[in-house]
Amino acid sequence: MSGERTTRSWASFPPHVISEIHRAADQGLYYIRGSGAWRALPSFDDLVFLGASVSRYPLEGYRERCDTDVTIGARYASKPVELKIPITIAGMSFGALSASAKRALGLGASAMGTSTTTGDGGMTMEEREASQTLVYQVLPSRYGMDPDHLRIADAIEVVVGQGAKPGGGGMLLGQKVTERVAGMRTLPAGIDQRSACRHPDWTGPDDLTIKIQELREVTNWEKPVYVKVGATRTQYDVALAVKAGADAVVVDGMQGGTAATQEVFIEDVGIPTLPAVRLAVDALKELGVHREVQLIVSGGIRTGADVAKALALGADAVSIGMAALMALNCNAPLYLEDYEALGTHPGACNMCQTGRCPVGVTTQDPVLEARLDPEEGGRRVRNYLSTLAMECQTLARACGKSHVHNLEPEDLAALTIEAAAMARVPLAGTDWIPGRS
Amino acid sequence: MGTGAGQGLFLGWQRVTVETIDLDVAGVRVLNRRLQGRDEPVAGRRFVVTNAKGRHALAVGLTEAMDVRIRGHVGYYCAGMNRKADVIVEGNAGTGVAENLMSGTVRVTGDTSQSAGASGRGGLLVIEGSASARCGITMKGIDIVVGGSIGHMSAFMAQAGRLVVCGDAGAYLGDSIYEAELFVRGRVESLGADCVEKDMDERDTEALQALLERAGLAADAGEFRRYGSARQLYNFRVDNAAAY
Numbered sequence: 045m046s047g048e049r050t051t052r053s054w055a056s057f058p059p060h061v062i063s064e065i066h067r068a069a070d071q072g073l074y075y076i077r078g079s080g081a082w083r084a085l086p087s088f089d090d091l092v093f094l095g096a097s098v099s100r101y102p103l104e105g106y107r108e109r110c111d112t113d114v115t116i117g118a119r120y121a122s123k124p125v126e127l128k129i130p131i132t133i134a135g136m137s138f139g140a141l142s143a144s145a146k147r148a149l150g151l152g153a154s155a156m157g158t159s160t161t162t163g164d165g166g167m168t169m170e171e172r173e174a175s176q177t178l179v180y181q182v183l184p185s186r187y188g189m190d191p192d193h194l195r196i197a198d199a200i201e202v203v204v205g206q207g208a209k210p211g212g213g214g215m216l217l218g219q220k221v222t223e224r225v226a227g228m229r230t231l232p233a234g235i236d237q238r239s240a241c242r243h244p245d246w247t248g249p250d251d252l253t254i255k256i257q258e259l260r261e262v263t264n265w266e267k268p269v270y271v272k273v274g275a276t277r278t279q280y281d282v283a284l285a286v287k288a289g290a291d292a293v294v295v296d297g298m299q300g301g302t303a304a305t306q307e308v309f310i311e312d313v314g315i316p317t318l319p320a321v322r323l324a325v326d327a328l329k330e331l332g333v334h335r336e337v338q339l340i341v342s343g344g345i346r347t348g349a350d351v352a353k354a355l356a357l358g359a360d361a362v363s364i365g366m367a368a369l370m371a372l373n374c375n376a377p378l379y380l381e382d383y384e385a386l387g388t389h390p391g392a393c394n395m396c397q398t399g400r401c402p403v404g405v406t407t408q409d410p411v412l413e414a415r416l417d418p419e420e421g422g423r424r425v426r427n428y429l430s431t432l433a434m435e436c437q438t439l440a441r442a443c444g445k446s447h448v449h450n451l452e453p454e455d456l457a458a459l460t461i462e463a464a465a466m467a468r469v470p471l472a473g474t475d476w477i478p479g480r481s
Numbered sequence: 482m483g484t485g486a487g488q489g490l491f492l493g494w495q496r497v498t499v500e501t502i503d504l505d506v507a508g509v510r511v512l513n514r515r516l517q518g519r520d521e522p523v524a525g526r527r528f529v530v531t532n533a534k535g536r537h538a539l540a541v542g543l544t545e546a547m548d549v550r551i552r553g554h555v556g557y558y559c560a561g562m563n564r565k566a567d568v569i570v571e572g573n574a575g576t577g578v579a580e581n582l583m584s585g586t587v588r589v590t591g592d593t594s595q596s597a598g599a600s601g602r603g604g605l606l607v608i609e610g611s612a613s614a615r616c617g618i619t620m621k622g623i624d625i626v627v628g629g630s631i632g633h634m635s636a637f638m639a640q641a642g643r644l645v646v647c648g649d650a651g652a653y654l655g656d657s658i659y660e661a662e663l664f665v666r667g668r669v670e671s672l673g674a675d676c677v678e679k680d681m682d683e684r685d686t687e688a689l690q691a692l693l694e695r696a697g698l699a700a701d702a703g704e705f706r707r708y709g710s711a712r713q714l715y716n717f718r719v720d721n722a723a724a725y
Binding site: 073076185186189190191194195217218229230231232235236238240244245246251254255257258261262263264265 | 509510513514517519537538541542544556557558561562563564576577580581583595596599600602615618619621622637638640641657659660715716717718
């Protein structure tokens with residue numbers, strides 16, 4: 045016998061693990077990057093719809109109505125948010141994103157009758173002008189927190205955590221902390237800006253109740269108050285948010301993106317969106333407030349099918365972040381030499397933290413930002429949202445539903461045992477729900 | 482409604498009516514709606530709030546210059562997110578008094594709980610007694626003057642503004658501080674990461690004395706020591722790993 049012996053691949057040390065060990069040994073510090081979890085996770089891809097047939101009848105795809113509207117925040121707010129589609133734009137900061145990107149998101153969302161959300165660092169007037177419905181985040185850092193902005197927002201979102209980093213604070217590396225970004229956050233330009241992981245003036249659900257009361261008092265009880273949590277102990281967190289007086293709860297699964305945080309957070313903290321939806325709905329039903337307190341789900345929503353599946357599992361709306369940025373050409377095969385300079389390529393870029401975004405989305409560099417035309421970007425976001433809504437309607441009609449909120453778990457089957465267990469729908473071709481039957 | 486015009490006071494040549502709001506009758510929502518001027522103008526007006534009884538979120542989100550005197554202890558977030566208004570609490574204050582204050586003044590004649598002046602962006606908070614933990618946490622431009630002592634983790638991630646303590650400071654003062662200035666007359670139990678003692682020159686002393694006088698606290702600025710950021714944690718470096 046001669047020739048090279050074929051070796052099996054090294055399961056414990058695949059190439060990306062070896063590479064990370066080498067990097068850590070060089071730099072002595074955790075790896076910081078953008079976007080969400082890249083590992084394979086049980087997801088909405090593992091579910092399929094059971095379209096109507098003899099036992100159920102469908103709605104005519106192009107003729108019969110299938111509504112998509114949703115009202116958020118009628119529990120306590122005197123001016124709840126009315127959205128035409130149940131797909132919102134998630135909170136992303138000016139700073140992490142360019143002003144052009146924020147404006148484009150606002151224009152696109154407004155054209156579709158849905159909302160956008162501010163982020164760490166506060167509200168820019170460009171964003172307010174571009175967004176017909178704008179949700180103002182109250183974050184642990186309180187960077188740029190301004191009561192005047194609370195009053196001109198349409199809703200308030202108290203951010204406890206996010207799916208990419210539950211229990212962790214954010215960071216914005218110095219290369220993105222320009223004079224304008226620094227000024228909004230009352231920080232020196234060029235520093236690595238840290239965001240706290242806890243709010244400075246409340247701890248725990250009892251305090252949160254009072255914090256929400258204060259926010260309502262400042263805004264005359266007009267604005268819906270959302271509470272956003274990263275998906276971990278979701279059933280408890282949602283229940284406590286409801287108890288604290290939230291009008292809506294946002295649950296962000298571990299596929300949710302970030303502008304920059306430690307990779308160990310992104311990949312190893314939190315639970316996927318799929319089980320989080322079910323746990324959140326459990327909490328709402330247990331308290332008798334499902335549909336009264338709206339559930340907004342985010343983290344890895346990419347297609348109209350994802351939207352429809354989230355709604356079928358009990359969500360009232362979804363929120364998109366990374367996918368909306370991709371609609372703005374994130375990871376598009378443009379300016380290839382700039383991807384190369386970052387050591388990456390289109391389809392694999394997660395270099396948001398560097399501020400060198402080749403397509404002008406996650407940058408503060410005016411040259412790079414000029415590559416994103418807000419008007420054209422707004423058109424692309426509108427088109428993308430429209431596509432998601434139509435796909436969702438298509439699936440709902442196929443299941444015989446005249447409103448996308450009429451989708452239900454009974455319309456779904458799972459392709460994997462894991463998904464069946466997490467989503468609590470039967471494994472396809474069986475009546476088996478692991479752990480339940 | 483539990484509100485009513487009381488006796489007029491002569492302030493200089495101008496007669497100013499004092500409006501009394503009894504919280505046992507009016508409630509918090511009525512109070513804030515009135516003080517926020519949602520139904521009629523409030524600029525230049527004077528209010529007395531009675532029967533505070535530890536209620537939360539009193540006199541929050543004010544936007545006009547006015548005088549508000551609250552009789553009794555208050556709960557969480559009193560005078561939070563205010564602009565321009567001058568608020569006096571005759572008693573103690575709960576968590577987060579004057580949080581995110583934008584401008585104006587807040588004076589507490591007693592002690593305060595934790596997170597006093599948290600993330601305040603402007604204005605002046607005077608605490609005549611002592612403050613608990615996290616006083617001035619993430620402060621962003623507010624001036625805080627404390628007649629007594631402050632608790633642990635005060636001025637955590639403090640970004641801008643001045644925290645003045647006439648008594649002692651608890652452990653980890655100024656942890657991860659940015660550009661805020663801290664002045665302590667008494668003992669500092671310990672300094673937090675990246676917080677160091679700094680020189681105090683004549684200009685610093687003069688500015689501090691002016692602030693103390695504005696706060697109405699009799700103290701000699703020359704007896705204080707000044708603390709601030711060493712600016713060693715502003716950018717992530719392996720050499721600082723132990724501090725992260």
